[in-house]
Amino acid sequence: MIRALALWLALAAPAGAEAIVAGLSQNRVAITANFDGSEIIVYGAVRRDAPPPDGPMDVIVTVEGPPAPATVRRKDRRWGIWVNAAQVRIRAAPTFYAIATTGPLDEILSETENLRHRITIPQAIRAVGAAADAADFPAFTEALIRLRTADGVYGVAEGGVAFAEETLLRADVTLPANLTEGRFRVRVFLTRGGAVVDHIETGITVEKQGIERWLHRLAFRHPLAYGVLSLAIAAAAGWAASAAFRAFRGA
Amino acid sequence: MQLYLPIAEVSVNIFVLLGIGGVVGLLSGMFGVGGGFLITPLLLFIGVPAPVAVATGANQVVASSVSGVLAHVQRRTVDFRMGAVLLAGGVVGSGGGIWLFDMLRRAGQVELLVQLSYVAFLGAIGALMFQESLRALIRSRRPGEPPQRRTRHGVGTGLPLKLRFRASGLYISVLPPLAIGAAVGFLAAIMGVGGGFILVPAMIYLLGMPTKVVVGTSLFQIIFVTAFTTLMHAVTAQSVDMLLAVVLILGGVIGAQIGTGIGLRLKAEQLRILLAVLVLAVAGRIGLDLILAPDELYSLAPGRLP
Numbered sequence: 001m002i003r004a005l006a007l008w009l010a011l012a013a014p015a016g017a018e019a020i021v022a023g024l025s026q027n028r029v030a031i032t033a034n035f036d037g038s039e040i041i042v043y044g045a046v047r048r049d050a051p052p053p054d055g056p057m058d059v060i061v062t063v064e065g066p067p068a069p070a071t072v073r074r075k076d077r078r079w080g081i082w083v084n085a086a087q088v089r090i091r092a093a094p095t096f097y098a099i100a101t102t103g104p105l106d107e108i109l110s111e112t113e114n115l116r117h118r119i120t121i122p123q124a125i126r127a128v129g130a131a132a133d134a135a136d137f138p139a140f141t142e143a144l145i146r147l148r149t150a151d152g153v154y155g156v157a158e159g160g161v162a163f164a165e166e167t168l169l170r171a172d173v174t175l176p177a178n179l180t181e182g183r184f185r186v187r188v189f190l191t192r193g194g195a196v197v198d199h200i201e202t203g204i205t206v207e208k209q210g211i212e213r214w215l216h217r218l219a220f221r222h223p224l225a226y227g228v229l230s231l232a233i234a235a236a237a238g239w240a241a242s243a244a245f246r247a248f249r250g251a
Numbered sequence: 252m253q254l255y256l257p258i259a260e261v262s263v264n265i266f267v268l269l270g271i272g273g274v275v276g277l278l279s280g281m282f283g284v285g286g287g288f289l290i291t292p293l294l295l296f297i298g299v300p301a302p303v304a305v306a307t308g309a310n311q312v313v314a315s316s317v318s319g320v321l322a323h324v325q326r327r328t329v330d331f332r333m334g335a336v337l338l339a340g341g342v343v344g345s346g347g348g349i350w351l352f353d354m355l356r357r358a359g360q361v362e363l364l365v366q367l368s369y370v371a372f373l374g375a376i377g378a379l380m381f382q383e384s385l386r387a388l389i390r391s392r393r394p395g396e397p398p399q400r401r402t403r404h405g406v407g408t409g410l411p412l413k414l415r416f417r418a419s420g421l422y423i424s425v426l427p428p429l430a431i432g433a434a435v436g437f438l439a440a441i442m443g444v445g446g447g448f449i450l451v452p453a454m455i456y457l458l459g460m461p462t463k464v465v466v467g468t469s470l471f472q473i474i475f476v477t478a479f480t481t482l483m484h485a486v487t488a489q490s491v492d493m494l495l496a497v498v499l500i501l502g503g504v505i506g507a508q509i510g511t512g513i514g515l516r517l518k519a520e521q522l523r524i525l526l527a528v529l530v531l532a533v534a535g536r537i538g539l540d541l542i543l544a545p546d547e548l549y550s551l552a553p554g555r556l557p
Contacts, residue, residue: 036262215493224485231478
């Protein structure tokens with residue numbers, strides 16, 4: 001891996017004083033029947049033409065799952081029981097979002113750069129939509145982040161990037177078992193004094209494979225055939241069980 | 252060992268699933284019920300989304316009912332004509348239930364619908380069953396008293412469209428069985444249950460059918476109602492998880508085998524009291540969730556990727 005990196009470093013000729021090169025331990029994740037999460041390693045190096053300027057350099061790594069709409073609902077007490085009352089439609093929220101950095105985000109990234117590159121989780125959620133009650137709209141996006149963080153699909157690891165000699169970087173990102181299929185966007189940012197010096201973007205493809213893929217496709221593309229197959233399996237299992245019991249009792 | 256469920260899109264421990272299937276199979280073997288009323292709450296508890304839990308629960312009940320009805324067909328304790336009439340009502344009820352389920356799913360109230368119907372129906376049936384079996388248990392302790400005789404006068408003797416049901420020895424109108432079938436079909440669709448726990452008492456007390464044909468006929472009708480429900484859920488919401496169903500069925504088959512053995516060693520009154528307690532416990536647990544303030548007020552319903 002190191003040799004490949006070195007070769008890449010030699011071949012890459014980016015413009016500017018400091019540039020980043022990065023790679024992934026894998027660019028394809030297969031969700032199989034026994035899928036229990038996966039770990040990907042983002043590695044890279046900083047290429048310099050001149051001695052680095054003053055001030056510490058920092059790294060931010062983001063891994064973002066495909067965006068999807070979501071509905072956040074809030075329970076309220078009605079007639080003595082707790083029911084879903086208010087709801088807010090979120091137009092697009094990433095199904096997965098992990099951030100790893102070399103230090104505290106508010107120190108290494110300025111607000112303007114965050115807005116421009118949509119780096120932090122609240123920035124990654126496009127919450128614009130028809131709000132049921134816009135007054136406490138932020139409470140709903142906060143709840144979305146809280147729920148997804150509890151599920152392990154959103155996470156911020158400040159200090160999760162190892163950055164040796166301000167040159168070699170490595171971040172380990174854990175992909176949980178409850179992943180959504182699609183293209184995952186991986187971005188690596190170099191910052192100095194809150195400003196983004198350089199960034200690079202690559203991707204990972206996450207897809208169901210084998211029986212998972214086959215069943216999911218069948219369920220959505222041929223729902224009737226899928227339903228009939230489910231019933232056939234159930235009926236066959238019921239018949240087999242009854243036949244087995246009879247043989248068992250007969251013996 | 253984790254198993255990733257392709258439709259529910261959650262990863263669960265395969266032994267937990269086998270355990271749930273096993274426990275439900277155990278109970279269905281012991282008490283002769285489908286066990287759907289337990290599967291749905293247990294699946295919700297381990298994090299399977301409500302639509303998937305209900306639809307897959309219905310699919311699992313198909314398997315356990317097929318297995319059960321075959322034994323009854325051999326013993327000739329299935330009234331096929333009554334089953335067909337109940338079924339005709341059941342299909343209409345199930346269609347209505349699916350429609351309501353789909354509408355409320357869009358409105359975000361499907362959990363509430365499932366919870367309320369569980370509390371109402373399980374609570375009522377459990378309380379009735381508990382009271383009735385307690386009385387029977389007390390009566391059996393006092394051997395002097397003669398057992399009470401139930402008069403065989405079902406509803407539907409004075410209504411039009413009469414039909415002869417030979418296996419049940421009845422000559423009654425088809426309207427009450429149609430209505431009962433429809434009510435059970437409706438519940439099957441919204442609760443993911445077969446509805447045996449409602450159908451069996453309704454057939455005995457409302458229609459006046461002899462007890463020996465009740466279980467077989469109820470199972471016969473449940474097969475088709477839950478099959479129809481499964482199919483409708485698969486087509487309208489793509490919410491049947493085949494992999495989940497297969498593991499549940501596998502656990503259920505093993506559990507039913509053990510359950511039948513335990514059931515044969517217990518007395519009928521003891522069995523019914525145990526079942527009543529279980530039904531009440533499930534209803535109580537779900538009811539508490541509705542009344543107590545939840546830890547997390549917010550919930551998330553993911554949308555489909557475009």
